[in-house]
Amino acid sequence: MATIFTKIIEGxxxxxxxxxxxxxxxxxxxxxxxxxxxxxxxxxEVDYIFDLEADEYALLQQFAHKVALGLKSAIxxxxxxxxxxxxxxxxxxxxxxxxxxxxxxNFSNPKLQLEAKEFQEIAQLxxxxxx
Numbered sequence: 869m870a871t872i873f874t875k876i877i878e879g880x881x882x883x884x885x886x887x888x889x890x891x892x893x894x895x896x897x898x899x900x901x902x903x904x905x906x907x908x909x910x911x912x913e914v915d916y917i918f919d920l921e922a923d924e925y926a927l928l929q930q931f932a933h934k935v936a937l938g939l940k941s942a943i944x945x946x947x948x949x950x951x952x953x954x955x956x957x958x959x960x961x962x963x964x965x966x967x968x969x970x971x972x973x974n975f976s977n978p979k980l981q982l983e984a985k986e987f988q989e990i991a992q993l994x995x996x997x998x999x
Contacts, residue, residue, distance in 0.1 A: 871959040873909045884991040887938075887998055891924070892931040894964075896991055899979040901965055902972050904943035904990055908932040908962040917952050917960040932962050938998030939964055943990075949973045 875881045877893045884896035886906055897905045910928050914920055920928065936948045945966035951973060952962055965973050982990075 871913055872957055873907075873959040873961065874911075874913055877909070877911050884987045886991055886994050887931070887935050889931060891927060894931070894935045896987055897963070898987070900982070901975065901977055901979065902943075902945075902967065903980065903982075904939055904945075904966045904994060905980075906935070906939065906964050906994070908935055908964060910960055914960050915958040917962070920960060928960075928962070932964065935994075935998060936964050939966060939994055941997040942994040 870878070870880075872881065873893075876883045876895060884898075886894040886896065888894070891911055892908060893911060894906055894908045897907055908928070908931060910920065910924065912920075912924065917925065917928075932950065936950065940948050943966040946968045949965040949967045949972070950962055951965065952960075953975070967973055971977070
């Protein structure tokens with residue numbers, strides 16, 4: 869059975885796509901901690917990030933690096949946090965979260981409530997900063 873992330877990658881569930889290549893997909897988190905909070909996933913379904921082969925893991929990190937640089941340029945912040953949790957969805961993923969303090973990456977914080985137009989504007993802004 870396909871994960872929710874696979875359904876997003878395949879277009880069965882809509883997303884606010886940030887970037888994509890043949891092996892990876894990046895999209896905005898729909899329950900963000902901060903503006904620009906996004907997820908980077910391998911297209912290959914694997915539950916645990918460290919179950920990826922070493923070369924697949926390296927390519928995922930390279931893709932995340934490229935996306936994080938664009939995110940940092942697009943959204944004013946001190947740093948972009950890179951967090952791997954992966955307990956809710958059995959599909960490896962990296963959270964990239966613009967942060968100004970460590971409080972910004974507390975997953976028990978209330979999530980932002982954004983309108984579709986805001987998500988679209990944020991996605992376009994980030995996409996425009998990715999090389």
